[in-house]
Amino acid sequence: MEKVLTKNVRPDLSYVDLKAYEASGGYQGLRKALTMAPAEIIDEVKKSNLRGRGGGGFPTGVKWSLVPMGGDALQPKYLAANADEMEPGTFKDRLLMEGDPHQLVEGMAVAAYAIEASVAYVFLRGEYQLSEERLRRAIAEAYEQHYLGKNVLGSNFSVEMFVHMSGGRYMCGEETGLLNALEGKRANPRTKPPYPAVSGLFGKPTIVQNVETLCNVPYIVTNGADWFRSLSLTQDGGTKIYGASGKVKRPGLWELPMGTTIREILEEHAGGMRDGVKFRGLLPGGASTDFLVEEHLDVKMDFTEVQKVGSRLGTGTMIVLDDQTCPVGMVLNLEHFFAQESCGWCTPCWSGLSWAEKALDAIENGQGQSADLDHLSFICKICAPGNTFCALAPGAVEPLQSALKYFRDDFDRHIGEKRCPWKA
Amino acid sequence: MTKIFVDGRPFDVPENQSMLQACLTLGFDLPYFCWHPALGSVGACRQCAVKQYRDEKDSRGRIVMSCMTPVAEGVRISIRDAESVSFRAAVIEGLMQSHPHDCPVCDEGGECHLQDMTVMTGHAYRRYRFSKRTFRNQNLGPLVNHEMNRCIQCYRCVRYYREYAGGHDLKEFVLRNLVYFGRQNDGVLENEFAGNLVEICPTGVFTDKTLKQHYTRKWDLQLAPSVCVHCGIGCNTSPGERYGTLRRIVNRYNGEVNGYFLCDRGRFGYEFVNSPERLRQPRLQKGGQGETADGPVALVHARKLLDGGKVIGIGSPRASLEANFALRTLVGQERFFAGVEDEEHRLTARMLEILRSGLARSPSLGEIEKADAVLVLGEDVTQTAPRMALSLRQSVRQQPFELVDKLQIPRWLDHAAREAVQDAKGPFFVAAPHPTKLDDVAAATYRASPDDLARLGFAVAHAIDSSAPDVPQLTDGVRALAGRIAEALKNAKRPLVVSGPSLKCEALIQAAANVAWALCRAGKPAALSFTAPECNTLGLGLMAARPLGEAQQALKSGEADTIVILENDLYRRAPREQVDALLASARHLIVLDYLETSTTHKAEVVFPSAPFAECEGTFISNEGRAQRAFQVYVPEGGIRAAWQWLRDLLIASGANGAAAWQGVDDVLKTLAGSLPAFSAVPQAAPSAAFRMAGEKVAREPHRYSGRTAMHANINVSEPKPPDDPESPLSFSMEGVSEQPPPALIPFFWSPGWNSIQSVNKFQQEIAGPLRGGDPGVRVIEPAKPTEPDGPAGPDGNARADFLGAPPAVFEPQPDRVLLVPIYHVFGSDETSQRAPAIRELTPKPYVALDSEAARRFGLNDGDLAEVAVNGAVERLPVKVRDGMAAGVAGLPVGLPGIENCRLPAWARITRP
Amino acid sequence: MLSSEEREEIEREFAHYPTKEAVCIDAMKIVQRRRGWISDESLQDIAGLLGMSVDEVDGVASFYNLIFRKPVGRHVIMICDSVSCWIMGYEKLRTQLTSRLGIKMGETTPDGRFTLLPIVCLGACDHAPVMMIDNETHRDLDPEKIDAVLEKYT
């Protein structure tokens, strides 16, 4: 199968410089884009069925078309690459930034051109210091060759690009939390509407897009929407970087056609379960997705199909639960994370998740009561989408609600035996 | 109007508001926390959830936050829907997770929004069985108490403090369920409006620290509608009493005046009423020794002193209309003197003339808030008319709102609106001799001497209307600034000019009037607001008293030999030697006051008068609004309202008319009849005869407790409540069961709404006027030049011609500085200064120098300097304050020790 | 007092944003890179430079987990406690570390050499369990490897 996003990524992950990137066709997308009208690019991206790779899966072209264009629009407009990647179990954007940073720079330049943004930020996770180093290097190289800066490649289009290192919080990845963080504030989310495309960073029209999403953009421009859709096995266009972690034989990342089945990823690419452990379930796309189990292995990993079986594609990097690992402990670990990362803005989230963590902790440590289980279900209901201010809490309760469904016996055993059966 | 459906029933509601606001206006009990009518919606607490349906057929619906949902034609919601009911209960359960459930020992108990909402949602049983988070509390100074464990993370405090009041030292820290609202370190809250946190906080995190010293539950307080006496703005308050002492003050909503908020001077200044320095019995001076006497004895004695008939009266801007008028009646119009510095007296007369005969209207605070371009000329508003500063701070949002509207963001969607405009502010200009607290919202500031400030004002007027006097010798910079200000004011829809008498500069006042009139002549509805130093400055001003300076003359010439001083410490009005001389040349001195002052010390007879809260009285605010303050409780001892003492003196001297004065209604009737300027004043509040269904308005809440026990140490049988024939209120819990007229609301309460948020139930529309109209009656209106024979100013003619001429350029002197007055919200006001909590925040006297001037005089911050001014020498520590106008230095006004320095004045400053 | 280097570096960031406040987080990171943490004094200096109050800056600082408001050791060990690492043996690793160093999570060794902190998913889940010491990520760890890793840091 054709590798698109990872074709330049070297096995030793060494730096792919501008020359090497150009040699593989790099910056052709930008060159071509500059010959097109912004609206044409947006149209092509719409037709490509590119959907956001940051977890939400929103159609990218549609989002861009919300940006006010032309002389009346508020200036400057902004583009932000969401490189915060803090969702537990997710490690794909890091590969793209370390392995082929110019690809992101080009993707951002094209996207900025398409929405007529003149300032672009890479909002980068604070711990990703190798990514930082490489992106800064790539940006400097790109400036030198006039891919960035004033009058890009002699055109009328100018764009400045900066790297912003995060202070560290999961909420910074939420697109409006990210805007507040970029403004030097606490990363609380913002009211929507207005959508950032209309009133975003510093009050100006802003597009926030995941790293992987942006990396796809130059290829869509170069090769067209039809080609892009043809890469996929399903409706959603393109390839997808899938990943697996947990007790599988070969944890890792693979660029595969969108819509590859879970089974293929798990068994062929990840090599199946490690010896001595059995598969029990998985979170298909990071910590904030619902568990899937054995019966779902033949589900195609795309936005539509995974949703049909009650979970979400999310980031496409799955976390595998095996039979030697306590599901209650795993959910406790997850809810600890979410409770800790709740920004503290809305009540269902900050109060519900901390309560959930405490209840799970009690159950895992032999102090659980059956009322705790009812209350956990109740919290899942309270934190449903729409009830909270942003998507953190609804995401947070996805693994919890599905664990209560698929691993109910394990919870009951903990409470009945007043201990964790997995602990010696 | 828009039609919405609530639980299937159609309602017409005003547009441009949130569903929550609409539902509350309709009278539904919908719980909320993070929303506040003055702060708008941010959707944090999720307490206001309702079901919204797509259309008639949709029966599933989805949960939405009513505070985040705009009303729109045909929108259908349900409050009663079971899922939203249970969601709301769950939210309360979540909020209460770490709450200590300490209502019995919490100051907020009984007036707690959290309690009310908990009851409203039906959350009664605690399922949470894990450990609670706990916090350390901070010492935030003498005004506001901090108890963080009660916090429910609604973010109202920081939103109010930072976004509304412009404070920077209160912030939220950390995240998740551990958000901490406080300061980075313990310390006094810096904002002058911090006290509103007490009412903004829906639970007991921020409470009134002064109340804590003498705590009483809300339902045990006896309250009355009152008016703040600590500056000229006239904010409406509800003071509460128990056991004969005043316990606290809370805001009394008036949509046109103070809205939801007070300043800290107004909220916490009340404790002077409880001061040990209060005068409680008449006192006669005999052989150099003061001796208390009964009222009748003192009256007889005083009457003898008055017998000669050569009496002058000195009125007071802090005394009520009734008291001033009674004194004026006692001594006669010709012998009635204004108890203020002559210059202030003159300026007050000027301001009144400008407001009554000119083109521009004096705006209410509500209107000030809506101004979209503002020039502040020579006033440090935060210090001289604090509550107005809070309104001005909101006015800078008006112009940026246009962008918000364009983006189709509802203005009440608070954070979205703020994020859209970021730091953009409407045109707001401050011209003052030194930095002011409003500079942070100013598009430009101008620092200059009073004369140069006036020159700027004249230049602005000239730039708007070239027939206004031109200003010679203007620098390019100032001309450009004037042009910029003129442009901004001209382009505005509701321009406003603010000035006042603080700098004792008539040219400033004229310049301000000229700017406003120039705008009016150009067809703009410009507003002109003057600050007034005291609560009844304008009331006294309208009585046309003689200047104080002439009193000396009157005594010298033999026109008079006896002085009656009404609630006035002359030593704060004029230099000590002058007052000494004046008092020394009087044979007899009678003083009425409630606090011991340097003036009462000299009196032959002292009558203990009643301060606000202990008597009824009417005051005229800087807006020109006459407002009634009612008596809260009957004081112990020989205290009576000043007008009552004066009436009795009148009767004793044989004035028959006065005998008919039973209550303030009678005094005001005479006043209105004899001075046309006051003709509307009696309408400020219903008369004593007012009844609803035959009943009076109760000053005590239904649940006032312990009435049979509270005096048991004196007498086991419950005393009969005092009668109150003088007002439509009763000293009792029995009274009207419906909402009284707005001017008579002693406290806000409604079943299920025990907190101050119950004001919702008293408003015609949430955040709008009270039902029946906001209290008070305007007695000052501009002339109407458009009506050919309409009423105009006192002289009958509308003034459209410009006033005065620009002063000469200010010349800084190498060896001297022009000392200008610096006002302090805590300290410059006479009465609040004597409240312990305010005293703690009052600065010590100092002289403020720019660092350049300090260098020139060889002084550093903190050094003692000798300040030679007005023929006296003061030794004061230097405060280096950068940004003072060149050639200008500052001296605080009214602080103990330097209260009688007459400023501005040239001064020499030297190292001792 | 901020060093002139620190100030210059912060001021260079001003060019990247339309407001000074936006530089707040960058500024703290710039100072922290040199001093290890943000003291009250640094907080004040940064606030002064950005025209913010200390309360405002600390409100931001206390939100983010990579801003340290307490002194740290010469090396900061951040051990990933998120789900993949947890599955792959985080707890054993933590036990090993705390007992080797003689400190609890969140503490600093008495010799000031190490501070031990938990961190969320480091994006290296295919090599779990992992930890980061200063700028370096250590992958595929097990308790036996710990000593060798720690040795590199003095």
Ligand SMILES: Cc1cc2nc3c(=O)[nH]c(=O)nc-3n(C[C@H](O)[C@H](O)[C@H](O)COP(=O)(O)O)c2cc1C
């Ligand atoms: C709590 C939370 C954390 C998120 N973290 C990230 C993230 O780290 N990276 C990311 O690309 N998107 C993240 N998202 C999704 C973003 O909100 C947003 O949808 C995304 O950046 C849009 O880009 P895309 O359409 O290209 O995916 C997060 C969402 C939530 C609610």
Ligand code: SF4
């Ligand atoms: S769901 Fe609410 S508290 Fe949780 S992160 Fe989002 S806004 Fe913050």
Ligand code: FES
């Ligand atoms: S009042 Fe609506 S969310 Fe708080």
